Amino acid sequence: MSLEIRYPIDFLEFYHKAAKMRALQLAIAKHYESQMMRCPVHLSIGQEHWLPLFTKYFQSNDRCFSSHRSHSMYMGVGGDEEKLIAELHGDSQGALSGAGGSMHLKDLDKGLEASIPIVGSSIGIALGSAFAAKHLNSKILTVVYFGDGACEEGILHESLNMAKIFNLPILFLCENNGYSCNTSLSKRQPLRSMSRFCAPHNIKNESIARLESYPNIDNKIKKSFNKAREEPFFLEVYSYRLYEHCGHKVDKDMGDRSIEEYTREFNIDPINSMVNLYDSVAKKMEDSIHFYSDIIERYTNRNKERFGK
């Protein structure tokens, strides 16, 4: 499939949004080394391309629950970027006034109710959110975002079962990036698909391939959101994490994966493709990196003063 077909110009505004999300994270990665963002940060670099379509179908009353890799959903619900940056710096202006750092991001006004860094933990709370919505007949969708690692936790399987038993309006949104910390999926599970866990619980599912065309991604996310408003639904998104599990480094020579694998994945990275394809996306990326870097530097300089450095 040519890149023009995979990423047609009709979705240009979404590529701009995706590029901004990449830029924010690249800016964080660039400045993380200065040790002034003193909390563990799990970047989603390599996993952003579909997020603007999540934004498209996530309604203002909906509730989202995330894992530790929380920047994705924070950006997905349209969380305030400066408050994210402030939170990473432990600043009282932060999204959680400094209480949670990167791993507990919330934007309660935008619908990101919780990010919980204990793998699978947010699924239980999300189940309760959906249970309440159903009991109160409030037409609110609950989205719970987790990774392939969470599929190794009992609570996912307990919750899939209960979501079906109570027929709850909940979208299980699993991003399969192939790694849990630095352990590849092949070392952890016998099969690659997380959607395979749906059948035992009689839950319908959809999956988005790594190089799915953007119109297809749009259709599948739309379908998933619509279905999940009526009954539990499972959406698996295949992606690839280009950076290390936690931190600012590119994970190509740390021994967790081969350079060949990294290079192959880097070359087909959706955001890189969008940037290569459209000059306006490349410009958006560059401008946004400067824009976010300026904000980060402000907080970083302030922290340097506070730390006496």
Next chain:
Amino acid sequence: MDIRKSKNHAETIKILTQAFLKEGTSNVVLSQGIDDGFYETLKGISKKYPKQCFDLPCSENASVGMSLGAATYGLTPILCFQRVEFALLALEQLINNSSKYYFLAGGRRRNSCLFRFVIGRGWGQGPSHSQSLEGIFAQIPDVKVYLPVFPEDSRYVFNTFSAGKAPSISLEHRWIHFSKPSLISVKSNSPYVVKEGSDVSIVATSYYVLLCSKIAYKANEIGVSLEVINLFCISPLDIKVIMDSANKTKRLICIDLNNTGSYSTSSEVIASVTLAGLKLSCPPQNLHSHSSYTPSSPFLASQHYLNCEDIGKAISNVLDLDASRKEKLIRLCKSLDKTNHSDVPSELFQGPF
């Protein structure tokens, strides 16, 4: 009020639950086997309020998570587990997502709900159906942990739990379901005096409050005056009543349901009053079960649990009694112990649970 005709603790919990469900449709009860009536405490309730009563699969961790989430987003749930040991499978949600949710949301999200976990005893419950484990829950900041004894205690718990910012946990000893009203009005979560006395302060939890009260009334016969305090709420722990009592008697005995004396409810009480500067005339006593785990056999279990004679010996240890009065006290206490390895709370009790 004729105590014999009054409702017992289990019946009172049923009445409280009915009132709770009647209050509004957003109040819900979740329990596996809810139609079975949960030891008479939910008898007939799921028939009367079918839309607010939910049976559950085993899945304890998801059930606790679901209750916490539901409590945040518009419902007021009561979740029941048949034995507290099942809650061990849900410690992840309890510890990670209960009061921490309020903390992380800067106070903008609460999850007040009630968890009713039952502590088993008797009829061969054995080592996995008889632990109390209250200390585990008490380690979670801002979660209220109750060990109710009398119907009035549960009345307080039911009337107040939904106003909290975080969950309340009520650990109901199976045998206190048979208790009758104390006729003491419980107005706060502080420990309170069940029977006044001047010689020894006894701070007890759960079923042992009943045992100690019985001993206290009997001990009056030989001029030994015991003050019995129902600890009731172990977290947050308010020691004022205990301090006042022990400052008066200068002698302190703590009795709990734990199987060891370390990291236990009593060791926490003793540590707290010591830190507050309490001066006693002799070292405090810390009474707990005799072995690490409860054996199933009724003949072995009767050696595991504290009995009235054990408590009588502890009382005589802190009092300066001459040999004959000491012997008399212990004999008196022993007379209160049930004979034939009794492993039921009352003669009416039918096994297995």
